[in-house]
Amino acid sequence: MSQWWEYPALPRRPGERAILKAKAICGGGRTGRLAKPGEFHIKLSSATQSRSGVQWRPMPTLFHLHLRGKTEKPGRQRCLRFLPITPTSLSFPEGAGQEPSSFSVGPRRRLQLRGAPTLLALTWTFAPIPTSAPAPPAMDSATRDKMQPALPPGSSCPGPEWPEQERAEQLARGAALKWASGIFYRPEQLARLGQYRSREVQRTCSLEARIKSVVQSYLEGVKTGVRQLAWALEAVQGAREALGQAHGLLWGMAEAAQTLEPLREQVVQHKQLQAMSQLLPRLRAVPAALAHTQTLIDAQRLLEAYVSLRELEQLQEETWAPLGGLELPVFEGLGPLAEALGQAVEAAAGAAGRLAREDPALLVAAMRVAEVDAGRTTSLEQAARDWRQRCLRALQEGLEQIHFGTPLQPGPGALAEWLEALRVALPAELAAAEALVAPCCPPHYNVVRLWAHTLHSGLRRCLQQLLEGPQLEAADAFTLLHWALHVYLGPEMMGSLELGPEADVSDLEPLLTLENIEQLEAIFVAKVQASVAQWLQKALDGDVAEWGREQEPDTDPSGFYHSPMPAIVLQILEENIRVTRMVSESLQRRVHGMALSELSAFLRSFSDALIRFSRDHLRGEATAPHYVPYLLATLNHQSALSSSVSVLQPDWVAPGALAPVEAALDELQRRICRLVLEALLAELQPLFAALPSRRWLSSPELLDDVCERTASFCQDFRHVRDPAVQLLLAEAERTVVLQYLRALMQGRLVCRGADERTQAAERLRHDAAQLRELFLGLGLEESVQCAPVLLALRELLNLRDPTLLGLEVAGLRQQFPDVSEDHVSALLDLRGDVSREQRLAALSSLQAGPQPSPPAGGRALFSLVPAPAPPLSSCLPSGSCA
8 A cells, every 4th residue: 555745846936946865874874865956866785775675766856765664564565755845844853863753744734754664864955946947936125135034143154944943953963963973884984084075075165156156146136226226216307307397387378378268258259240240131131031931831832932941041050150059039930930841741741642633733842842851961950850751651641541530430331331432442542643643752752652551551450440349240240351351452452453563562461460360250150150049049939839730731742741941941051151151261160160050059959849849738738739740740850951961061071070960860850750659659559458368369350440540640651751751650660569569468368278379379470461561551661660570479379389489489589689588488478388397498598509699770679578577486385275
């Protein structure tokens, strides 16, 4: 493990160049010497090196002391680097002549010389700074005197530079004695004493000679500096005397100038009086010239008035300089006169359109006055009149006042009339500006471009004020949107081919911002939505009011029930969507969404009205003489809406946009069909109460009554259009079959023998054929009829071997997957000859095999038929309690 102390450079202050001389007293005598500044060598014999283990090696600025003592462990080394040491920071331990084992460096670190038991002492001497070192910082004389030590009497060298002088000398002498004792330890070394003495004498003489040379060079420099200081003092004293003389002369001239101040004032007054005497005839004519100029302004002779005004202003400038900036009272009316002429020029520019037609000379004169005055220069401290800019502002303000100065009066159609008037007036104004006003104005005015931009900005500001006011009606919002987006920039107005390229306003800000367009579209949609909802409600109320009439619904030439309500509803919605194509696609999308929303709301209101109509009729609160015909008429309304709702789907609308409306129409159709079938069911339920029975087995009268009542009820179906009539007939036939199945499942009849089972099976076949013929006659296709289910039940009753019931039940389940065990059990009860084991075997066939998939397009039957609850089972044996 190594320890390092670094000594990067020797002290560099004057006279403090420390040259290290360390003489190690290591038993047997070793000599240390200084080869050259910055390098330290020690000369050891080989025996001593092997005995003490001390080795020194030279380095340019770092001294490494490798100590390998015998007490150290193998492989461990200690290295020593010396830190910068100055005389003021070096301290030795107490007691002279003792062996220094350590010394302090600076205020913080303490350098320890350890690791070699034979190292005894280090000695220090100081030599001048070498020439290669950088120059020291300059010091004043006081600091140098304070740092220079005092020489004791009888001494030829300066004293110590730190307080512990005596102790340092003692230590040095003790170290020297120890060094000498080490050198001359052996008698054979005394022979070389003369050599040591002569070498030290030569070194001392050399040092004294060098010190004398340095001191002599310092003294010569001091003498030269004293002579130069004396010469500088003489020069400064001479300059001081010259400056004093000049100051006295200047003070005398200032006093002489003060005596001449009254004379100077008299000269100035004389010059002013001389100028006034020369200009007095012209000054007397100023009031008359002012009055004459005012007369010219009132007569609108603007050029002559401006010439007279300029003559007066020139006279004012001629009198202003000689009088030293004094303003004469005679020129007090000149400023108001110039302002009056500026106002006349501004008024003429404001009426440029009218003057270009009636008096173009006056307009030209006003423009020339403004242009000539723009190049006027004056020596007076007056603000520029800037009549050119005033003329341009007057041109713009006059033009805006003509077309947009009158506020728009609110009222129906007022906005459309105002926009139509602008459509005619603005192109005519631009044409007049190009033909009449532009020749009267300088070319750099760009009159046509100025006119177009002024009209555009004025119109835009007027429209912004209009939108910030009371909310517009739907018609006004639509008119304004169409006019601003299509008419204004169209070929009828600003895009006309008759106007030049200077009248192009397409690169300017649009009349309506995106926020304005959004606002107007929202206003239009909200107003139209309220109006559409009101119209649709009126149409619905008018149709509902007819449902309680004594007459049947109106029919068209084809004999179908007809009402204008569907056409009215679709026409209202379609027209609102179609008219928005004239404005923008965004408005069309908004109105289309609004129309679909209102149609859905109308269908919900229509359905609610049907429910109220049916409830009032069934409760007897408002009995309708023709209840079913009007229900059938509403079914035609639904069919008309379904077939014509496609007009509300333009080409740009997504295919699924009408899905909510179509779903609402389907729901309305189901609601109407349900109400019609409830009316049919109310008539058939009393007839099915006696079925099945013994009378039913022997006579077809019961089903004849059902068919007769059903045929009578369905006679009005001929007034319903396809495909609604087919749906209605299919639902009516399904309702009759469901009622038939519900009656069979009630358990009212149990066959007593094979003959009755045969009769029941035959009755089912006959009834199925009779129902098929009935609905075929009404126009229902045989493929959609449900009566064949009776034939399947006939096979179950007609089976003579009860052990084969499982096969029949499995076949029934294949045809009608919604049949349940309760339904099969009720049918087996109808047979009356099925034992418990046979019943269980037949019911188990329902669970055997894979579950059948429902046929495509098939409708539920048995799942809508409530099966009778099975009888409660008892654990007691049947029989008499006795």
